[in-house]
Amino acid sequence: MIRCVSCGAEYDDDEVIYTCEKCGSVLELVSDIDVSKDIFDGRRDTLWKFKECIPVDESKIVSLDEGGTPFCKCDKLGDELGVNLYVKVEGSNPTGSFKDRGMTVGMTKAMELEVSTVGCASTGNTSASLAAYAARAGLRCIVFLPSGKVALGKLAQAMFHGAEVMSINGNFDEALEAMTALALEKHLYLLNSINPYRLEGQKTIGYEILRDLGWQSPDRIILPVGNAGNISAIWKGVSEFYNAGFVKDLPMMTGIQAEGACPVTNAFRKGDRRVVPVENPETIATAIRIGAPVSDIKALNAIYDSNGYSETVSDEEILDAQKLLARTEGIGVEPASAASIAGLKKLVDQGVIDKGETITCVVTGHLLKDPNTAIDACTKPTEVDADIDTLRKLLMNK
Numbered sequence: 001m002i003r004c005v006s007c008g009a010e011y012d013d014d015e016v017i018y019t020c021e022k023c024g025s026v027l028e029l030v031s032d033i034d035v036s037k038d039i040f041d042g043r044r045d046t047l048w049k050f051k052e053c054i055p056v057d058e059s060k061i062v063s064l065d066e067g068g069t070p071f072c073k074c075d076k077l078g079d080e081l082g083v084n085l086y087v088k089v090e091g092s093n094p095t096g097s098f099k100d101r102g103m104t105v106g107m108t109k110a111m112e113l114e115v116s117t118v119g120c121a122s123t124g125n126t127s128a129s130l131a132a133y134a135a136r137a138g139l140r141c142i143v144f145l146p147s148g149k150v151a152l153g154k155l156a157q158a159m160f161h162g163a164e165v166m167s168i169n170g171n172f173d174e175a176l177e178a179m180t181a182l183a184l185e186k187h188l189y190l191l192n193s194i195n196p197y198r199l200e201g202q203k204t205i206g207y208e209i210l211r212d213l214g215w216q217s218p219d220r221i222i223l224p225v226g227n228a229g230n231i232s233a234i235w236k237g238v239s240e241f242y243n244a245g246f247v248k249d250l251p252m253m254t255g256i257q258a259e260g261a262c263p264v265t266n267a268f269r270k271g272d273r274r275v276v277p278v279e280n281p282e283t284i285a286t287a288i289r290i291g292a293p294v295s296d297i298k299a300l301n302a303i304y305d306s307n308g309y310s311e312t313v314s315d316e317e318i319l320d321a322q323k324l325l326a327r328t329e330g331i332g333v334e335p336a337s338a339a340s341i342a343g344l345k346k347l348v349d350q351g352v353i354d355k356g357e358t359i360t361c362v363v364t365g366h367l368l369k370d371p372n373t374a375i376d377a378c379t380k381p382t383e384v385d386a387d388i389d390t391l392r393k394l395l396m397n398k
């Protein structure tokens with residue numbers, strides 16, 4: 001069953017519906033977990049090992065073996081900050097971001113509904129993922145991207161997997177509005193995170209964190225927030241397993257935004273449950289360059305209900321954290337993902353995070369998604385002939 005998170009109106013699972021017809025709010029799937037957690041043991045480590053908890057038709061699954069991502073204990077960085085740190089590396093999904101979790105479920109639903117065309121607006125990763133899964137499913141794929149603001153790797157993926165890519169003169173929020181209008185006119189099936197089936201896939205990040213910690217909850221989960229779907233999904237996941245009795249505690253959900261695109265943090269600071277959109281969002285972390293997040297209600301509920309927090313970080317803090325994670329722990333992430341590490345540092349400094357807390361930072365996309373930013377942050381390689389004497393001298397002088 002699909003239910004409105006604001007007025008509680010209920011809709012059938014097979015209705016193609018993105019927002020509540022009664023009040024216009026966002027929707028969620030209502031799942032009842034009545035299995036033992038032991039049934040997940042011994043299954044292949046993809047997100048479909050949780051298939052009983054994902055409300056789609058198993059016979060229609062479109063998968064690239066997503067999920068089951070690394071859960072890295074990061075003692076060097078953790079010791080420096082005085083916390084017990086684990087990093088959930090979502091860049092290890094098939095197309096390099098957490099979006100694949102949402103897309104495998106969303107595309108499976110698209111097959112169930114027998115649609116022929118799927119579409120999304122995207123800051124980049126959603127389009128890369130949608131294009132790959134549409135190719136696997138054999139469906140037509142339309143993608144709207146904000147012109148000039150999509151990292152190179154993501155653009156290459158969307159184009160190469162065969163999506164029909166349109167570069168929209170406007171920001172992500174405007175591109176999404178246009179794409180949604182076309183979906184409501186039934187030209188395509190919308191696979192942005194306003195579609196509640198997307199979040200049914202992404203909630204498995206929450207499932208896996210609890211499982212990865214030996215069926216315990218971390219004190220806190222920290223992640224970047226853009227359109228606010230992922231924080232909502234992860235909270236749904238951990239809450240479902242908590243309600244099923246699989247764990248005894250719940251984590252504090254902590255959402256980090258870029259200073260130039262921070263409607264959720266602004267709302268949190270005022271204690272509001274809705275955002276005031278940021279008109280011209282701007283940040284080097286283009287994945288979270290979003291001013292009007294569609295899942296704001298769900299995200300703010302997650303933060304308040306979990307006794308969580310929201311904070312902003314500057315572009316400089318993001319780039320510093322990106323380098324720190326890459327060079328102390330060997331984990332390469334794109335700028336948006338590094339917002340979680342930058343946020344962790346800032347909240348430790350502010351005393352919001354207590355020493356000794358067990359923290360999971362979700363890093364959402366791979367370093368190679370945005371090669372330009374990575375290269376710009378480094379000194380160019382020295383050009384030198386393949387002459388041993390010269391090379392030896394250079395090495396000795398370092």
Ligand SMILES: Cc1ncc(COP(=O)(O)O)c(C=O)c1O
Binds near residue numbers: 125226230287
């Ligand atoms: C790498 C990365 N991190 C974080 C986000 C933000 O996720 P959400 O829009 O669900 O808040 C995105 C969204 O595109 C992303 O691509």
